Amino acid sequence: MKIVLFGAPGCGKGSQARKISEKYNLPIISTGDLFRFHISNNTPIGIEAKKYINLGNLVPDEITIKIVEERLKQADCQNGFILDGFPRNIFQAKALDQITKIDLFLFIDVSISEIEIRAVNRRICPKCNKIFSMLDVYRSNCDNCNSTLIQRDDDKIEVVRNRIKNYQATCDDVIEFYKSKKVLQQILSAESADATFLGVDEVIKNYLKKKAKK
Numbered sequence: 001m002k003i004v005l006f007g008a009p010g011c012g013k014g015s016q017a018r019k020i021s022e023k024y025n026l027p028i029i030s031t032g033d034l035f036r037f038h039i040s041n042n043t044p045i046g047i048e049a050k051k052y053i054n055l056g057n058l059v060p061d062e063i064t065i066k067i068v069e070e071r072l073k074q075a076d077c078q079n080g081f082i083l084d085g086f087p088r089n090i091f092q093a094k095a096l097d098q099i100t101k102i103d104l105f106l107f108i109d110v111s112i113s114e115i116e117i118r119a120v121n122r123r124i125c126p127k128c129n130k131i132f133s134m135l136d137v138y139r140s141n142c143d144n145c146n147s148t149l150i151q152r153d154d155d156k157i158e159v160v161r162n163r164i165k166n167y168q169a170t171c172d173d174v175i176e177f178y179k180s181k182k183v184l185q186q187i188l189s190a191e192s193a194d195a196t197f198l199g200v201d202e203v204i205k206n207y208l209k210k211k212a213k214k
């Protein structure tokens, strides 16, 4: 099962990706995590990507498509995967379509006013990438590996606003593209990740049921 998770920055894609991955045993390919890995290791890709990420802008398509293409060739992706944060524009969507066909495009729908609040209250574990919301429970350490949680530089309010602006400029084309491919599923973001996952999981189960009947 090849899944794309799509939605505005801070809509909860990362949390949903983890839940799907745990339940269905699929690897998560998060372009944001791949870039953060390159940045923390000071690789040439990381040095280049950082210039864009810290301003809330998209990393150029050539770099992004290349790292996704390389990652999807690896053995663990051959039976399916969850793409989190890719594609983000129509150019990337068309490039992905040339690489492989997607089974489910899950659009997590949330209002823009909600996003700002969520993004600035988000913390991430720098070691295991687990995501926490200070709106759920205030905590300073990861409940998985006990590392001190940090705020991503690009979760600061001015940067969040720019990320939302960039998202709004490109999202309609991507959604239309997957609608035309008949794989679009829209899920309303609920007040908690667990509640949103009920909707996500129902869509996945329906997909698997239909596939089993074929």
Ligand code: AMP
Pocket: 009, 031, 032, 033, 035, 052, 053, 054, 056, 057, 058, 059, 060, 064, 084, 085, 086, 087, 088, 092, 154, 163
């Ligand atoms: P994320 O963790 O998905 O919010 O991504 C963090 C940042 O990485 C984004 O704000 C972009 O600067 C960059 N990034 C992640 N995915 C992509 C993508 N598909 N295309 C371009 N830039 C990306």
